[in-house]
Amino acid sequence: MNPPHFNADFDQRVVVPPPSATGWLASPQPGVQRHRLDRVGGEVARATSIVRYDAGSSFARHSHGGGEEFLVLEGTFSDEHGDYAAGSYVRNPPGTSHQPFSRNGCTLFVKLWQFSAGDSEPLHIATRETAWRPGLVPGLAVMPLHEFDGISTALVRWAPHTRFSTHTHPGGEEILVLEGLFRDEHGEYPAGTWLRNPRASRHTPFTGAEGALIYVKVGLFGAELLQPAAPSA
Numbered sequence: 001m002n003p004p005h006f007n008a009d010f011d012q013r014v015v016v017p018p019p020s021a022t023g024w025l026a027s028p029q030p031g032v033q034r035h036r037l038d039r040v041g042g043e044v045a046r047a048t049s050i051v052r053y054d055a056g057s058s059f060a061r062h063s064h065g066g067g068e069e070f071l072v073l074e075g076t077f078s079d080e081h082g083d084y085a086a087g088s089y090v091r092n093p094p095g096t097s098h099q100p101f102s103r104n105g106c107t108l109f110v111k112l113w114q115f116s117a118g119d120s121e122p123l124h125i126a127t128r129e130t131a132w133r134p135g136l137v138p139g140l141a142v143m144p145l146h147e148f149d150g151i152s153t154a155l156v157r158w159a160p161h162t163r164f165s166t167h168t169h170p171g172g173e174e175i176l177v178l179e180g181l182f183r184d185e186h187g188e189y190p191a192g193t194w195l196r197n198p199r200a201s202r203h204t205p206f207t208g209a210e211g212a213l214i215y216v217k218v219g220l221f222g223a224e225l226l227q228p229a230a231p232s233a
């Protein structure tokens with residue numbers, strides 16, 4: 001079941017352990033499971049989740065009223081427009097639609113209804129074939145994915161024993177740990193962990209011997225996102 005609200009207080013810091021620790025929830029589609037990260041709304045929801053497709057499963061045709069963003073974590077995701085291998089970062093802007101499936105199974109990180117008004121550009125980046133740029137401190141490499149209206153999304157690779165400066169997130173920060181072990185003074189976050197740090201939060205992240213690869217989005221809670229229409233009576 002999907003309750004309408006889950007981790008819906010965006011002023012709260014949230015840490016969700018990996019699906020390997022919590023188990024998966026069934027979805028209405030056979031062979032498709034979900035791991036909830038946050039959700040606001042009923043039938044039409046602003047939601048962040050990890051979704052797993054078994055080999056040979058499919059999902060109902062749907063349109064993206066408020067846009068869809070996803071990163072393929074494992075396997076290959078497909079729709080009638082093409083195949084998206086592991087590492088594909090895709091943005092399907094408001095108004096697009098598709099009928100997804102997976103031949104051999106896949107896992108995706110998905111965000112729905114988190115586009116700013118006016119962000120209408122489709123995007124597909126094969127991150128495993130894209131060059132990295134040097135980051136702000138030695139040991140950091142950055143791959144910018146998308147930027148619009150003060151919301152920035154990137155992959156960041158942390159070499160072992162990298163320490164970043166203490167910093168504040170005026171518009172909040174969201175992190176999905178993709179590989180390794182990410183740390184800050186509040187805790188340790190193994191691969192598959194999702195963190196949401198509220199507006200004006202502050203931390204000093206670092207890595208140990210493992211290093212880390214993270215997906216990071218900043219500015220989401222300072223932006224004017226599209227709003228799902230209120231249900232009519």
Ligand SMILES: [Fe+2]
Nearest residue numbers: 062064068098
């Ligand atoms: Fe979709």
Ligand SMILES: [Fe+2]
Nearest residue numbers: 167169173203
């Ligand atoms: Fe941060």
